[in-house]
Amino acid sequence: MSGQSLLVPGELTPVRSVPGNIRRPEYVGKPAPTPYSGPEVQDSDTVERMRIAGRIAAQAMAEAAKHIAPGVTTDELDRVAHEFMVDHGAYPSTLGYRGFPKSLCTSLNEVICHGIPDSTVLRDGDIVNLDVTAYINGVHGDNNATYLCGDVDEESRLLVERTEESLRRAIKAVRPGRQVNVIGRVIESYAKRFGYGVVRDFTGHGINSSFHSGLIIPHYDSPHATTVMQPGMTFTIEPMLTLGSHDYDMWDDGWTVVTKDRKRTAQFEHTLVVTETGADILTLP
Numbered sequence: 001m002s003g004q005s006l007l008v009p010g011e012l013t014p015v016r017s018v019p020g021n022i023r024r025p026e027y028v029g030k031p032a033p034t035p036y037s038g039p040e041v042q043d044s045d046t047v048e049r050m051r052i053a054g055r056i057a058a059q060a061m062a063e064a065a066k067h068i069a070p071g072v073t074t075d076e077l078d079r080v081a082h083e084f085m086v087d088h089g090a091y092p093s094t095l096g097y098r099g100f101p102k103s104l105c106t107s108l109n110e111v112i113c114h115g116i117p118d119s120t121v122l123r124d125g126d127i128v129n130l131d132v133t134a135y136i137n138g139v140h141g142d143n144n145a146t147y148l149c150g151d152v153d154e155e156s157r158l159l160v161e162r163t164e165e166s167l168r169r170a171i172k173a174v175r176p177g178r179q180v181n182v183i184g185r186v187i188e189s190y191a192k193r194f195g196y197g198v199v200r201d202f203t204g205h206g207i208n209s210s211f212h213s214g215l216i217i218p219h220y221d222s223p224h225a226t227t228v229m230q231p232g233m234t235f236t237i238e239p240m241l242t243l244g245s246h247d248y249d250m251w252d253d254g255w256t257v258v259t260k261d262r263k264r265t266a267q268f269e270h271t272l273v274v275t276e277t278g279a280d281i282l283t284l285p
Contacts, residue, residue, distance in 0.1 A: 004125055006262055007108055009251060010118035013075050015101055016082045018091055025135050025211065028096040036210035041232035046139060046208060047273050047282070050234060053090065054141025054271050054283035057134035060084040061143060062285050064104065064132070070124040070150050074106035077130065078117035085134050093133035093140050093211055100255060105131035105144070112240050112248055112257040112265045113202050124150035127160055129267050133211065140211050142236050143283035144269040155243065156264050159196070163241045163266040166190045170219075170237045171272060174229060174279035181225035184218040187239045199240035199265070201248065202257065206235045207271055229274045234282070238269030 018024070027033035042050070064081040082103035085092050092103030100116070107115035107129040108122070115129075122128060131144035146160045166187045173186045183204070191198050198220045206215030218225050219239045244263035250256065259265050272279045 004109060004123060006110060007120065007258075009253065009256070010074070010120040012101060012116070012118050016079070016095070016103060018086055018095070022086060022089060022091050023136070023138070024091055025093060025097075027098070027211070032098055033211065036213040038209065038213075040206050040213060040215050040234070041230050042208050042234050042273070043232070047232070047234065049137040050139045050141055050208065050271065050273070051282045053134045053136045053139050054143065055285060056085060056088050056090045056136060057132045057141040057143050058283045058285040060134060061104075061130050061132040061145065064130055065145070065147050068122060068128050068147050068149050070122055072122050074108070074115070074117040074120045074122070077106055078102045078104055081130070081132050090134040090136040093135045093142070097211060105129070107131065107267070109264050110258045110262045112199055112242070112259060113267060114255040114257055116253060116255055122149045125152050126150070127152060127156050127264060127266060131269065139209050140207050141283050142207055142211075142269065142271050144238060144267055146266040146268060159241060159243055159264060160266045162190070162194060162196070163239060164268045166239045166241065167237060167268040167270065170239065171270065171279050171281065174272065174274055176229050176231050176274055176276065178229050179225065180217055180227045180229060181222050183237055184225060185221040188220045191241050197242035197244055197246035199242065199246045199248070202240060204236040204238050204269070208234050231274050231276050233274040234271065236269055236271050238267060240265055240267040
């Protein structure tokens with residue numbers, strides 16, 4: 001594995017502004033969102049609006065990813081994604097969500113999820129997860145992917161490739177009438193072939209007009225995940241695989257989650273809708 005030194009928090013830049021004409025999610029300026037009480041199955045109009053939000057999120061992530069290189073700060077990646085979303089009339093969903101101060105999450109190396117963009121400088125050999133969610137027309141679209149920065153060691157590169165493959169396999173397992181635990185079963189069985197850990201405490205989730213609706217999509221084979229998938233249900237699948245343990249620690253910022261053994265971790269995510277025959281990915285560029 002890479003001999004990179006472990007990450008430490010950097011310095012935050014001021015909160016980026018969003019033009020006043022762009023609609024904000026209801027939770028902005030509040031300590032927490034209003035609990036979602038609507039349906040998990042969405043009508044076709046909502047799904048099509050989510051497809052627009054998902055496309056903007058995917059394009060913003062791709063634009064930020066073009067700037068991944070040794071010497072670039074994670075805050076610069078945040079700037080690129082932020083400007084892309086607001087230029088397309090979308091609000092960056094993470095900005096102000098439960099007090100999160102930035103417009104995307106940047107999770108490097110041993111960071112499982114929710115890394116805060118700051119003055120941290122990318123290094124040759126890092127792996128970099130970008131998690132971008134856009135809010136427009138009253139709905140969210142959420143996606144993430146892990147990218148290679150410079151010359152990445154083989155063990156890390158394979159982890160990234162296999163985590164993306166676990167997402168592809170999980171999406172193929174989506175069918176109406178199946179319980180959502182089939183998703184985690186597919187991911188976990190694939191990850192075990194390589195001795196990877198599967199993060200259990202951070203999951204996929206229902207998404208629609210709510211960023212997190214309350215529906216939980218585990219990435220391991222949970223006997224409690226008995227919700228039956230129905231056409232029109234919208235949720236994310238976002239497996240997080242680790243080179244070691246799935247146990248974690250959290251930084252003092254209350255957001256940044258790192259593997260307890262500080263081994264590397266990768267993640268990929270799409271927002272999708274259940275169809276009559278499978279799944280339709282809503283976060284495609």
